[in-house]
Amino acid sequence: MPARDEEGCIGSTLDELTSTLRGEGIAYEVIVVDDGSGDRTRERVWRFTDPRVRLVENTGRHGYGMAVRAGLLHATGDAVAIMMADASDSSRDLVTYYRIFEQEHCCVFGSRFVRGGKVIDYPPHKLVLNRMANWFIKMIFGLHYNDITNAFKCYPRDAIEQMQPLISPHFNLTVEMPLKAIVRGFPYAVVPITWTNRKTGVSKLKIKEMGSRYLFIVLYLWLEKYLSRGDYKRAVPREAAIGAPAGKAGTDHV
Numbered sequence: 595m596p597a598r599d600e601e602g603c604i605g606s607t608l609d610e611l612t613s614t615l616r617g618e619g620i621a622y623e624v625i626v627v628d629d630g631s632g633d634r635t636r637e638r639v640w641r642f643t644d645p646r647v648r649l650v651e652n653t654g655r656h657g658y659g660m661a662v663r664a665g666l667l668h669a670t671g672d673a674v675a676i677m678m679a680d681a682s683d684s685s686r687d688l689v690t691y692y693r694i695f696e697q698e699h700c701c702v703f704g705s706r707f708v709r710g711g712k713v714i715d716y717p718p719h720k721l722v723l724n725r726m727a728n729w730f731i732k733m734i735f736g737l738h739y740n741d742i743t744n745a746f747k748c749y750p751r752d753a754i755e756q757m758q759p760l761i762s763p764h765f766n767l768t769v770e771m772p773l774k775a776i777v778r779g780f781p782y783a784v785v786p787i788t789w790t791n792r793k794t795g796v797s798k799l800k801i802k803e804m805g806s807r808y809l810f811i812v813l814y815l816w817l818e819k820y821l822s823r824g825d826y827k828r829a830v831p832r833e834a835a836i837g838a839p840a841g842k843a844g845t846d847h848v
Contacts, residue, residue, distance in 0.1 A: 595665070596629055597626050597627065597628055598629040599633045601637075601638050603680050603681055603792065604626070606681065608639070610685050612624065612646070614685035614686060615688075626639045626679065627650045627664050628651045658764055659760070659766065663760050669751075675749075677745075680794075681792065681793070682792055683746040683789065688748075690785055691748040694783050698783060700750070700781040701748065701782035701783070702748040703748075704741065704744060704747065704785055705784055705785070706744065706788070708741075709786065710786030712787075713788075714788070716789070727743055727808065728741060731769070735776070735816065739782070739784055745765075745768040746787065747772055749771070749780075750780070756828065757774035757778065760774075765808075766807040774815060780828065
């Protein structure tokens with residue numbers, strides 16, 4: 595959970611997340627990565643009483659991608675989920691992710707734009723750009739999945755290991771991670787999720803700064819898919835699970 599200047603919401607986000615996971619009997623660790631906050635984000639996390647919530651400080655280069663990469667170095671679980679600190683992602687959806695992971699040991703990707711998915715208070719201009727970008731990625735990679743740019747996803751540990759080295763320092767990491775998992779042969783399930791716009795703080799995503807960075811990562815992985823002759827794929831590809839409802843795997847292939 596990368597966090598920068600999130601003092602207004604980090605406490606309630608952690609409260610909701612940990613109480614949901616405890617209530618479901620799911621063993622967990624929450625790694626909050628402070629990405630150079632100038633407010634009291636670190637203090638809010640330090641004061642959180644759950645010992646399974648850990649604070650990591652990204653003391654190097656800052657940026658969403660750098661913060662996530664710093665957090666991955668400290669993750670110890672069999673499944674790793676990336677969530678936002680602003681409460682835009684639903685802890686109930688995380689439970690759904692984990693239940694599918696328990697059954698299928700696959701990546702679990704949420705989509706806000708399938709039947710059952712929902713967006714609340716999505717800025718209209720961002721929504722238009724989001725759908726255009728996801729359509730482009732979907733077309734050139736030949737995917738059924740339509741929400742690649744959404745950060746909220748769950749990966750098995752072996753998928754995290756085999757997508758290294760991660761190179762995106764900014765929000766383009768949200769595209770690099772799922773595309774690497776797909777291109778390198780990991781199956782994935784898709785479930786509908788709910789996304790809610792932040793109630794406090796300011797979004798760190800700067801669209802004007804990210805266009806070329808997203809394009810670079812997309813083209814880099816497109817070249818890997820079509821020109822690498824499978825050199826980076828897993829040795830024994832498994833059946834993919836695309837477009838599956840919660841708790842059930844599909845049978846299409848990536």
